[in-house]
Amino acid sequence: MALSEIPLPSADATGDDPPEIRIDPPGPMSRAAVTRLEQVECPAFGHRRDARAAVSGADMLPIVLASGRGSNLYDVDGNRYVDLVAGFGSLLLGHAYSSVLRAIEGQSTRLIQALGDVYSADAKLALLERVASLHPGVRPRVLLGQSGSDAVTAAIKTAALFTGKPGLVAFEGAYHGLGYAPLPACGLRESYRAPFREQLNPHVSFAPYARTEADVDRALGGVATALQKGNVGAVLIEPVLGRGGCVVPPDAFLTGVSELAAKHGALVIADEIWTALGRTGSMVRSTTVGAHVDILCFGKGLGGGLALSACVAPDEIMSAWARADEVVHTSTHAGSPLACAAAIATLDALRFRRLVIRAREIGPSILDHFRSELGGLRDVVEVRGVGLMIGIELASGAVGLRVSRDMLARGYIVLTGGTKGEVLTLTPALNISEDRLRDAAAALREILSAP
Numbered sequence: 179m180a181l182s183e184i185p186l187p188s189a190d191a192t193g194d195d196p197p198e199i200r201i202d203p204p205g206p207m208s209r210a211a212v213t214r215l216e217q218v219e220c221p222a223f224g225h226r227r228d229a230r231a232a233v234s235g236a237d238m239l240p241i242v243l244a245s246g247r248g249s250n251l252y253d254v255d256g257n258r259y260v261d262l263v264a265g266f267g268s269l270l271l272g273h274a275y276s277s278v279l280r281a282i283e284g285q286s287t288r289l290i291q292a293l294g295d296v297y298s299a300d301a302k303l304a305l306l307e308r309v310a311s312l313h314p315g316v317r318p319r320v321l322l323g324q325s326g327s328d329a330v331t332a333a334i335k336t337a338a339l340f341t342g343k344p345g346l347v348a349f350e351g352a353y354h355g356l357g358y359a360p361l362p363a364c365g366l367r368e369s370y371r372a373p374f375r376e377q378l379n380p381h382v383s384f385a386p387y388a389r390t391e392a393d394v395d396r397a398l399g400g401v402a403t404a405l406q407k408g409n410v411g412a413v414l415i416e417p418v419l420g421r422g423g424c425v426v427p428p429d430a431f432l433t434g435v436s437e438l439a440a441k442h443g444a445l446v447i448a449d450e451i452w453t454a455l456g457r458t459g460s461m462v463r464s465t466t467v468g469a470h471v472d473i474l475c476f477g478k479g480l481g482g483g484l485a486l487s488a489c490v491a492p493d494e495i496m497s498a499w500a501r502a503d504e505v506v507h508t509s510t511h512a513g514s515p516l517a518c519a520a521a522i523a524t525l526d527a528l529r530f531r532r533l534v535i536r537a538r539e540i541g542p543s544i545l546d547h548f549r550s551e552l553g554g555l556r557d558v559v560e561v562r563g564v565g566l567m568i569g570i571e572l573a574s575g576a577v578g579l580r581v582s583r584d585m586l587a588r589g590y591i592v593l594t595g596g597t598k599g600e601v602l603t604l605t606p607a608l609n610i611s612e613d614r615l616r617d618a619a620a621a622l623r624e625i626l627s628a629p
């Protein structure tokens with residue numbers, strides 16, 4: 179199969195069309211492509227698929243994607259889907275957003291790669307000023323990276339340099355990426371850490387994450403205990419557990435964590451990689467709920483689909499990096515002009531299209547709609563979320579996998595999260611229509627109501 183043989187979406191595709199399944203997914207083209215993928219891709223992915231098929235009893239063979247526009251994705255068999263995942267939450271404007279494409283095209287004809295931290299590009303400077311302004315602190319400064327894991331790595335290093343303390347408090351259920359700095363703080367699954375345990379930072383303690391008002395005191399008690407172990411330089415926290423199952427803690431938990439950290443001389447690193455830039459209805463979730471944070475991490479949606487992340491902190495903290503000997507943290511592609519141009523166009527579009535406000539405004543009614551469609555159904559435990567980050571907790575991981583496959587068969591792309599894969603997690607583009615979201619809720623109701 180050559181790429182040129184796969185048709186692009188037709189000229190009248192709106193990017194907000196309902197699903198169109200021409201052939202049961204995965205169709206023959208996807209199946210053929212997967213057979214080839216299995217020959218060359220790291221076997222981890224195929225093994226996970228087989229394990230999931232065994233657990234759920236569902237055929238987990240994937241589709242292979244060919245193109246996307248807005249909130250629609252097309253597979254190599256020509257099926258059209260409604261994308262409720264949007265690049266793991268990274269495509270805040272959906273696929274092929276025109277001003278982002280123009281920015282990428284324009285920048286690609288000017289300068290694709292500069293010289294990172296030696297001779298920066300003008301696009302990087304423009305982006306740094308924009309990203310710095312997201313931090314409420316004094317004279318914020320930015321360290322760029324490519325992945326979320328990079329941003330968290332930069333934050334952990336920053337805290338260690340500034341405080342001189344290696345200890346880190348992290349949370350049960352948390353996910354911050356799988357590089358060697360964030361991995362020891364991965365509370366989502368022990369199995370992510372176990373094979374590498376001997377090589378990981380041993381100074382990490384886990385505290386409980388508050389899921390409800392009733393949990394707050396106990397969870398904060400756990401944070402205090404972890405902080406009392408001493409030598410803790412930072413508390414690393416997601417303002418909403420993302421991969422951990424879209425858990426929105428009470429605001430008092432986040433503010434309480436930041437107060438405890440300050441009391442014990444530890445910095446707060448807010449991992450806003452999933453929650454920021456409008457996903458949860460604000461540009462920065464942690465500060466919006468009133469928590470004091472020292473270091474902010476951005477990623478996912480920042481690059482408009484290109485790989486870009488940022489660690490941001492006030493000058494006083496970032497000054498810890500100023501040393502006589504060398505720049506001790508940098509990388510070839512950090513601040514790639516192409517990604518910076520896409521990021522600026524993304525931030526502009528979020529503002530001009532009022533998409534952050536839109537997520538804040540429509541989020542509650544969309545959540546209510548999902549609740550009223552799904553509430554009371556046998557396998558539905560809870561529907562929760564904030565902004566356009568919605569989690570539907572089901573009875574088990576096996577049910578989650580089966581439902582995600584049934585949704586695929588109907589033309590909706592959803593993924594599972596939570597510690598056991600029991601939470602359907604929806605992170606659509608912020609400009610998706612309410613109609614498409616309501617259709618998705620109806621499809622889920624039908625699937626979950628089936629005997």
Ligand SMILES: Cc1ncc(COP(=O)(O)O)c(C=O)c1O
Nearest residue numbers: 325326327353354355420451452
């Ligand atoms: C909250 C959070 N932090 C960090 C990461 C890691 O980002 P990346 O996969 O780009 O390394 C993720 C990825 O899902 C995330 O959800």
